[in-house]
Amino acid sequence: SQELEQSPQSLIVQEGKNLTINCTSSKTLYGLYWYKQKYGEGLIFLMMLQKGGEEKSHEKITAKLDEKKQQSSLHITASQPSHAGIYLCGATNRDDKIIFGKGTRLHILP
Amino acid sequence: NAGVTQTPKFRVLKTGQSMTLLCAQDMNHEYMYWYRQDPGMGLRLIHYSVGEGTTAKGEVPDGYNVSRLKKQNFLLGLESAAPSQTSVYFCASSYRPEVTGELFFGEGSRLTVL
Numbered sequence: 001s002q003e004l005e006q007s008p009q010s011l012i013v014q015e016g017k018n019l020t021i022n023c024t025s026s027k028t029l030y031g032l033y034w035y036k037q038k039y040g041e042g043l044i045f046l047m048m049l050q051k052g053g054e055e056k057s058h059e060k061i062t063a064k065l066d067e068k069k070q071q072s073s074l075h076i077t078a079s080q081p082s083h084a085g086i087y088l089c090g091a092t093n094r095d096d097k098i099i100f101g102k103g104t105r106l107h108i109l110p
Numbered sequence: 111n112a113g114v115t116q117t118p119k120f121r122v123l124k125t126g127q128s129m130t131l132l133c134a135q136d137m138n139h140e141y142m143y144w145y146r147q148d149p150g151m152g153l154r155l156i157h158y159s160v161g162e163g164t165t166a167k168g169e170v171p172d173g174y175n176v177s178r179l180k181k182q183n184f185l186l187g188l189e190s191a192a193p194s195q196t197s198v199y200f201c202a203s204s205y206r207p208e209v210t211g212e213l214f215f216g217e218g219s220r221l222t223v224l
Binding site: 006009030031033035040041042043044045047048050088090092094096097098099100101102103 | 141143145150151152153154155158160166168169200202207208210211212213214215216217218
């Protein structure tokens with residue numbers, strides 16, 4: 001079965017600094033999703049990547065999918081307190097299942 | 111706009127009791143999912159449905175049953191609750207996730223089994 005590994009598990013950064021979160025799949029992906037979850041709340045969709053080498057941006061958040069479609073990175077530029085939360089990558093292999101990684105907890109220090 | 115609504119939001123059960131979680135969506139979505147979220151485990155897929163009358167097993171289906179009798183509702187049942195089923199349960203729906211990538215999530219249902 002497919003597994004998604006996220007790293008790091010937890011991240012503490014100073015406000016204004018850049019950061020990167022990684023997501024690695026054990027299999028080639030059909031679609032890779034990034035979601036954000038504020039503590040104790042539901043998930044909010046950030047973006048979906050499907051093509052090898054694809055890159056998308058949402059405000060100060062940029063996500064890339066590698067050419068082999070097995071690894072994605074999420075980059076936040078000039079982090080703000082509003083970026084704090086749990087970031088989860090999700091994936092599908094066109095079998096209607098959407099599975100998620102274990103998440104990365106992001107804390108922003110003022 | 112209601113979106114995805116989960117009922118109840120909180121519940122405490124004793125071991126062996128049964129209960130049903132209701133997920134209702136008003137967006138005419140075909141796809142619906144039930145996940146559980148435990149500390150350090152991310153979201154794990156329990157069951158899902160690709161349309162009215164269909165259900166399929168996810169990653170952790172044991173101990174749960176589901177039904178999708180109406181397109182807008184997806185029910186998750188626990189026949190005999192166990193402490194290991196203490197978790198936060200999230201329902202999600204989507205029109206065509208392989209195209210849009212977007213799942214719409216409910217606010218979660220926190221279940222404690224004593």
